[in-house]
Amino acid sequence: MAGAFDEMLGSSPYADRLDPAAVRPVYQAVARWLASASPELLATRRRQAELFFRRIGITFAVYGDPDATERLIPFDIIPRVISAEEWALLEEGLTQRVEALNAFCADVYGPRECLRAGVVPEDLVLRNPQLCWHQLGFRPAGGVWTHVTGIDLVRTDPATWMVLEDNARTPSGVSYMLENREVMLRLAPELVSEELRDGGIRPVETYTDMLLATLKSVAPPGARGEPVVALLTPGLHNSAYYEHSFLADRMGIELVEGSDLFVHDDVLFMRTTAGPQRVDVLYRRVDDAFLDPLVFRPDSLLGVPGLLRAVHAGNLTVANAIGTGIADDKAIYSYMPGIIRFFTGREPILANVPTWRCREPEALAEVLDRMPELVVKQVDGSGGYGMLVGPQATAEELDRFRQRLKAEPHRFIAQPTLALSTCPTLVDSGIAPRHVDLRPFVLMGAHGITIVPGGLTRVALKEGSFVVNSSQGGGTKDTWVMGPGGT
Numbered sequence: 001m002a003g004a005f006d007e008m009l010g011s012s013p014y015a016d017r018l019d020p021a022a023v024r025p026v027y028q029a030v031a032r033w034l035a036s037a038s039p040e041l042l043a044t045r046r047r048q049a050e051l052f053f054r055r056i057g058i059t060f061a062v063y064g065d066p067d068a069t070e071r072l073i074p075f076d077i078i079p080r081v082i083s084a085e086e087w088a089l090l091e092e093g094l095t096q097r098v099e100a101l102n103a104f105c106a107d108v109y110g111p112r113e114c115l116r117a118g119v120v121p122e123d124l125v126l127r128n129p130q131l132c133w134h135q136l137g138f139r140p141a142g143g144v145w146t147h148v149t150g151i152d153l154v155r156t157d158p159a160t161w162m163v164l165e166d167n168a169r170t171p172s173g174v175s176y177m178l179e180n181r182e183v184m185l186r187l188a189p190e191l192v193s194e195e196l197r198d199g200g201i202r203p204v205e206t207y208t209d210m211l212l213a214t215l216k217s218v219a220p221p222g223a224r225g226e227p228v229v230a231l232l233t234p235g236l237h238n239s240a241y242y243e244h245s246f247l248a249d250r251m252g253i254e255l256v257e258g259s260d261l262f263v264h265d266d267v268l269f270m271r272t273t274a275g276p277q278r279v280d281v282l283y284r285r286v287d288d289a290f291l292d293p294l295v296f297r298p299d300s301l302l303g304v305p306g307l308l309r310a311v312h313a314g315n316l317t318v319a320n321a322i323g324t325g326i327a328d329d330k331a332i333y334s335y336m337p338g339i340i341r342f343f344t345g346r347e348p349i350l351a352n353v354p355t356w357r358c359r360e361p362e363a364l365a366e367v368l369d370r371m372p373e374l375v376v377k378q379v380d381g382s383g384g385y386g387m388l389v390g391p392q393a394t395a396e397e398l399d400r401f402r403q404r405l406k407a408e409p410h411r412f413i414a415q416p417t418l419a420l421s422t423c424p425t426l427v428d429s430g431i432a433p434r435h436v437d438l439r440p441f442v443l444m445g446a447h448g449i450t451i452v453p454g455g456l457t458r459v460a461l462k463e464g465s466f467v468v469n470s471s472q473g474g475g476t477k478d479t480w481v482m483g484p485g486g487t
Contacts, residue, residue, distance in 0.1 A: 004419045005157045006433050007080065014424075014433060026083040026482060033191040034078070034424070034431065042077065042426055045187045049075045052183050058176070058242055073176060074475030079184060079191075080423050080436060080457045087202075087453060087481045090153070090161060090440065093349035095449050096340060098149050098442045101168055101327045103343035105145035108326055109135045119342045120335045124359075125326065130380065132288060132323030134295055134308060140321045141218045142446035147319035148211070148283075150174075150456075153438045154353070155421040162351050162418075164437060166336070168328040169320060170285050173456040173476075174441050175243035177204055178250075180456075180478040200483035202453035207441065208250035210452060214445035215281045218317050223280040230254045230270055232261070232284040234302045244285050258286075263306030266313035281317045282307075288322050330379040330413050331357060353418065359410040367414040368405060371398055374414045375466075376405070389466060391417055420466055423477065425459055435460045437468050438479065453481040 005011070008027040023031040034042075053072050082090075107114050108125055109132075115122045125131060150171030152164040181204050185192055192201065212229065219227035233244040235257050248255035254270060261270050261279070269276040284291065290300040292307040310316040326332065334355040340348045356363040356374075367374060376388040388401045405412055422433035440455035457477040458468035468474040 004433070004435065005155065005421045007155070007421050007423050007436075009424075009433075010158070014431065026081045026086075029191065030079065030081060030424075033188070039430065042431075045077050046075075046426055048187055049077055049183050052186065053179070056179070058179055074461060075180060075183060076425050076434075076459055076461075076475055076477045077184070077187060078424050078426055078431070079478040079480050080438075081480045081482065082454070084482050084484045089349070091451055091453075093161070094151055094440055094442050094451055096344055096346065096349050097151060097163065097166070097336070098146060098444055098449060100336070100340040100343045101149065101166060102144065102146045102444060104332075104339050105168075105321070105324055105327050106139070106143060107343075109138055109323060114339065114342050117342065119338045120332065124331055124335075128326055128329060128332075130288075130323075130325035130329050132326075135321070135323040138312060140311075141220050141314075141317045144218050144319075144444050144446065145321040145324050146327060146444055147214060147218065147321070149320075149442045149444070150439045151442060153350070153440070154418060155438075156418055157421075160351075162353050163333075163336070164353055165330070166328045166333055167439070168324045170287065171439070171441065172240040172243055172285075173439055173458075174207060175246040176476050177441070177452075177454065177456045177479065178207060178246075180476055181205065184478045202481045202483055204452050204454050204479075207452040208247060210443055210450050211247070211283075212251045212253070214443040214450065215283055215317075215319055217445035217447055218319065219280045220314050220317050222315055224278075227280040228278060229281040229283060230256045230261075230279045232256055232258070232282050232286055234286050234290070238285070240285065247283075253283075258300075258302045258304050261304045261307075263304060263310050266306070266310050267315045268304065268307065268310045279316065281319060283319050288325060291318075291322060325380075330377055331359065331410075334413060353415050356414040358405055358412040358414060363414075364405065364409045367412075368402060371402065371414075373417060375417055376401055376412055376414045378411055379413060380411075387467075389417070392465070417466065423457070423459065425461070425477075427461065427463075432463070434463070435466050435468065436477070454479040 008023050010024055012022050053075060114120055115125060146168045148171060150167035153161050154164050155161050215229045216227045230253055231244055231248040233241060233255055245255055256270050261268060268279045270279050286302050289296045291303040293300045293303055294305045295308045311318055334357055336352055337348050356367050358364045358367055372390045374390045420435040423436045424431050425434040436457050436459045438455050438457050441452060443450045457479045459475050459477055460466055460468045461475045462473055
């Protein structure tokens with residue numbers, strides 16, 4: 001933890017009892033609440049939160065772990081607080097970045113001006129497995145490719161936020177953001193009411209209304225009357241199935257699997273008790289490769305034969321658009337500053353984390369030499385898998401990754417081990433700092449960009465760990481963005 005900026009205490013050390021006078025202004029109410037709450041009360045609240053999540057069934061699957069196919073994501077009752085001024089900067093930077101990501105997708109599948117200009121190496125795009133050749137020359141409804149984007153942010157000091165990853169395919173976690181707020185309202189009403197009285201915690205519960213409005217805004221021109229939206233899930237055994245059912249329920253739309261759908265005359269229909277019903281917009285939570293067995297993987301039972309044909313006929317909008325994986329490839333990520341400059345004409349508001357591209361011989365040599373101090377990631381990895389955290393790796397793990405890097409350097413990037421900011425977290429020993437990141441969710445529709453104020457704060461619960469992913473033992477916090485009148 002040494003050297004990490006703490007979002008409540010700044011650079012002050014933690015003590016057995018928190019002194020509200022020593023904390024940053026935006027955390028004053030939280031500090032007063034913690035100072036007045038006994039350890040027994042906080043422990044009780046933590047148990048109650050676990051019971052709440054277990055009762056409503058908020059779980060996720062852990063692939064490859066036969067002993068833990070369903071787990072609760074640990075919830076920390078101490079919220080993370082972001083001031084109105086801090087959020088204003090993030091909102092501007094997120095809008096700029098998602099606009100650039102969308103423009104990049106449109107360009108890659110269209111005129112490819114950024115490739116001709118040398119902003120991104122042509123071979124990195126054209127040989128990328130995330131490039132969907134079937135989408136070349138295609139323009140989705142409203143020109144929107146990235147309808148829902150999750151941007152992972154990290155903070156290293158009071159003024160510096162950086163983008164760690166762009167998630168532009170099927171970003172998950174928004175249901176936890178919404179349920180975390182609900183559990184805070186139930187278990188800490190005295191704290192929430194004080195913050196509301198002092199300036200206002202901006203709401204997140206409007207997200208599902210915003211999402212539905214975004215999806216309806218990109219309905220194809222041929223939609224008749226009110227657009228019909230459905231959410232496509234891989235099914236009950238998917239790690240994010242709870243979120244799929246949660247969002248469908250909150251939006252009042254049908255949750256469907258591939259077997260519930262069929263294409264007739266280049267139109268997508270879902271089977272209902274009242275007969276076939278046309279679907280105009282499909283919010284898919286299924287990866288590209290499984291969407292249409294006539295085009296992609298022929299063995300897929302998760303998708304719908306003829307789906308891409310319905311899209312190209314202009315009768316269906318798929319969100320996010322097929323092929324957006326090219327925008328969240330981690331090798332492409334390293335070129336995002338140039339992509340932002342090229343498409344927006346402005347300097348990036350949110351910086352990238354410094355990145356070594358292992359496909360480049362000089363970078364590879366440096367990464368191999370400095371592996372014990374770096375984080376190495378697969379360019380197409382997610383969820384904390386396919387990743388090496390050098391400072392926490394064993395000699396055997398380091399050697400195994402060196403061999404992988406030498407064999408397939410183009411599949412990896414490396415980044416420095418950042419001193420991620422910490423937030424106060426309730427652990428078995430009391431209140432202690434733990435490293436966090438933040439995933440805001442950015443919506444882009446035909447009428448522009450909207451961002452729910454906040455996002456999913458993920459916390460590395462293991463002392464000294466920087467890995468916040470739930471699959472790797474991380475937990476979550478409620479994220480409070482204060483209104484203009486807040487502290």
